[in-house]
Structures are given as C-alpha cells and as structure tokens.
Amino acid sequence: MKALSIHLTDVCNSKCTFCIVDSPHMKQDTIMRRRVSRFLRENAGQGYEAVNLHGGEATIRRDFLEILDEIRDLGYPTVFLQTNARKLARMEYARTVVEKGVSLFVVSMHGATAQTQDRISLAPGSFDQAVKGIRNVKELGATVRTNSVVCKDNFTELPEIIDLCLDLGADMVNISALHTSGTALRNFWQVTPRYDEIRPYVLQACERAVRRGARLLMEGFPYCTVPGYERFLVDWEDNRFKVLYRSFVMEDYENHMDDFERVKDQRCGGCAFDRVCGGVYKEYAERIGWDEFHPIAGTATGQLAPVP
Ligand code: SF4
Known part of the structure; x- marks a missing residue:
C-alpha cells in the first residue's frame, strides 16, 4: 500500500503515560491547517491509496470534519483514522465521520479493563468510550483495527486485551512495542518493560489471536523478541508511507x-x-542495553535457531 500519513494535531483529550508525541505536555497545537491542505493538494492524483490521520487525537480538531471533506474533494480513495475512539462513543458523530469517508479506524486499546486503560490514559471513562466507539463504527460497517501498546501497566493482561478486542469485533489486532519517545521517554522507567519480561505475555497474546483466526500485526519489535511470530511483523516494503509530521515531510x-x-x-x-x-529503539538500547537480544542463525526464510 502507498499512503499519505498526516500528524494532524499535537494535542489530545487523553494523557497517556507513554504518548510518543508528548501530547500530555503540549499546551497548544502547532499544526497549521494551511500546511496540511498544501500537503494534501501537492500529493493529490499521485496514486496514494489512502490518507492516514493521527495525532494527538485528530478528532478533537475543530476543523476535523472539514479536513475529511477536503480529502474527499481532492479525490483520495479513503481515509484511515488512528484514534482513541472517545468521541466516536456518540453514534451521531461516528456516523458523520464514516459518511465523510473514514473506512478504517485504528483504535487504541491498552487495557482489558477500565481500571487499566483509564490508569494509562489518565482519563476516567476513556475505556468505556473506546468500547462504545468500536461498537458504533462496527455497526456502521467500518473496519476496525485495534492497537495495543505494551507497557509496564498492561503487559500481564495482553492476552485478555486481545480477547476483548476480538470479542468487540475487531477485524485486525495490532500489538506494538513501546516507542520510547515523547512522554514515554520522560516516564521511561515508569512505563518501559524489558522485552524479557513481556515475552511470555506477547507470545501468548499472539497465540490467542492466531488460534481465533484473527488477523494479527506486530510493530516495533526486534525480530529476535517474538520467536515463532516473526511473519506477523509489519512489512514496510509493502507499506510505503509519506508522512507530514509538523512542518517536516518524511518521504x-x-x-x-x-x-x-x-x-x-x-x-x-x-x-x-x-x-x-x-x-x-535507541533510547531503550542506551538505557537497558543489549543483553536480551540474540542473533538468529539460518536464513530468514529457512530453518531458524538462536546463534549459540
Ligand atoms: S539480533 Fe539484531 S537484527 Fe537480529 S532480530 Fe535481534 S535486533 Fe534484529
């Protein structure tokens, strides 16, 4: 897939303890609508199959619905939205967003219970809203991919998170390694688990997804930390994203x-x-080191074994 990806806002209605863009500490948005519009115009008609929107929380922009109109008017085939789904708990709003062209919702699900998710998001009620939001957009016929970031606060319940997402009707479940940047870097020792300690839970969550016939995607994990499930890691060769991040374009x-x-x-x-x-992730390697990472012998397509 060839897609555009736009960081639409720095700010958020939650305050996740591991936010990679540091939204909990952003007092004001730096994202100018005219820069977003220029990026969309410059790339229109060039074969991009989708526009992926993310933040912060994109839906809290006052002009979010206008931006969806602009994307549609420029002829982009569809929109993907990375969201905490809190605003989608209102069916009327969810319907508007779907009608304006969002076909895939990538929803953050970081806890199997309200207690865990609300503790991570520092936003009471956010878990219930996300659950309702997923149910709403599924009812409207949209596709849902959940994304669960593995942190110190949730890793032991990761298999239950995957079960919950699938019970809610997620079409795909995504498990992400913690990207130690932004607020996650400020809170590094509070939020960052070692790969060694999360491995049994990650593997169990993967096994559960596979056993239930779910589409599983994994992101950010070094291959040697997910033995047996390497084939589920995102293949970026097949996914080319041109990104607008603040005023910076990543080709x-x-x-x-x-x-x-x-x-x-x-x-x-x-x-x-x-x-x-x-x-x-470089901050992880700097602080925790390399003793958990063991090269794999063989070829990536053939027989594999840890290098002795
Ligand atoms: S040893 Fe290095 S290259 Fe091999 S899977 Fe681990 S991090 Fe990746």
Missing part, C-alpha cells in the same frame, strides 16, 4: 525510523533477520 516512514529512531548492535550483522529487522 518514507520506514527509512526515517531506520535512520533516526532505531539502532543495531554488532551482533545484528550475524543475524538471519538483519536485512528486514529495524533493530531496537
């Missing part, structure tokens, strides 16, 4: 991540996944 999201956000170690050179693995 290719994956190249940006490789160049600026993730790092590799000498050991990676001897790993079967070196070519496809993005490595480890």
Whole structure:
C-alpha cells in the first residue's frame, strides 16, 4: 500500500503515560491547517491509496470534519483514522465521520479493563468510550483495527486485551512495542518493560489471536523478541508511507525510523533477520542495553535457531 500519513494535531483529550508525541505536555497545537491542505493538494492524483490521520487525537480538531471533506474533494480513495475512539462513543458523530469517508479506524486499546486503560490514559471513562466507539463504527460497517501498546501497566493482561478486542469485533489486532519517545521517554522507567519480561505475555497474546483466526500485526519489535511470530511483523516494503509530521515531510516512514529512531548492535550483522529487522529503539538500547537480544542463525526464510 502507498499512503499519505498526516500528524494532524499535537494535542489530545487523553494523557497517556507513554504518548510518543508528548501530547500530555503540549499546551497548544502547532499544526497549521494551511500546511496540511498544501500537503494534501501537492500529493493529490499521485496514486496514494489512502490518507492516514493521527495525532494527538485528530478528532478533537475543530476543523476535523472539514479536513475529511477536503480529502474527499481532492479525490483520495479513503481515509484511515488512528484514534482513541472517545468521541466516536456518540453514534451521531461516528456516523458523520464514516459518511465523510473514514473506512478504517485504528483504535487504541491498552487495557482489558477500565481500571487499566483509564490508569494509562489518565482519563476516567476513556475505556468505556473506546468500547462504545468500536461498537458504533462496527455497526456502521467500518473496519476496525485495534492497537495495543505494551507497557509496564498492561503487559500481564495482553492476552485478555486481545480477547476483548476480538470479542468487540475487531477485524485486525495490532500489538506494538513501546516507542520510547515523547512522554514515554520522560516516564521511561515508569512505563518501559524489558522485552524479557513481556515475552511470555506477547507470545501468548499472539497465540490467542492466531488460534481465533484473527488477523494479527506486530510493530516495533526486534525480530529476535517474538520467536515463532516473526511473519506477523509489519512489512514496510509493502507499506510505503509519506508522512507530514509538523512542518517536516518524511518521504518514507520506514527509512526515517531506520535512520533516526532505531539502532543495531554488532551482533545484528550475524543475524538471519538483519536485512528486514529495524533493530531496537535507541533510547531503550542506551538505557537497558543489549543483553536480551540474540542473533538468529539460518536464513530468514529457512530453518531458524538462536546463534549459540
Ligand atoms: S539480533 Fe539484531 S537484527 Fe537480529 S532480530 Fe535481534 S535486533 Fe534484529
């Protein structure tokens, strides 16, 4: 898929303890509508299959619905929306958003219970709203992909989170490694679990998704941390995203991540996944080190085993 991806706002109606764009600390939005409009106009008619909108929380922009109109008027085939789904709890609003062209909702689900999710979002009621939001857009015929970021506060209930998402009718479940940037970096030791400690729960969550016949996607995990489930990691070769992030355009999201956000170690050179693995988030490697990451012998398509 070839898509545009737009960071539509810095601010949010939740205050997640691991927000990668640091929304809880942003007092004012820096995103200018005219910059967004120019980006949309410049790229219209160039074969982009979708416009992916994210933030912060895109739906809290006053002109959010106008931007959806603009995207449709410029001829983009469809819109994907990354959202906490809180505003979608109102059926009337959810219907408007669907009618204006959003076909895929990527909804944050970080807890299996209100207690966990609201503790992470620091927004009482956010879990119930997200659940209602998912139900509403499903009822309206839209596609839902949930996204669950693995953090210290939720990793032990990850399998139950996946069960909940599938029970709610999610068409796809996404499990993301914590990107240690923004508020997650400010709160690093409070929110960041070690890969070693989350592994059993991540693998169990994957197993549950697979057993239930769900479409599973994983993002941000070094390949050596999810043995047996490597094939579910996002293949960025097949997903080319041109991103507008504040005033900065990334021609290719994956190249940006490789160049600026993730790092590799000498050991990676001897790993079967070196070519496809993005490595480890750099702040994680700086603070926690490399003792959990073990190169895989063999070829990425053949027999695999940890390098002795
Ligand atoms: S050893 Fe390095 S290249 Fe191999 S999977 Fe782990 S982080 Fe990726």
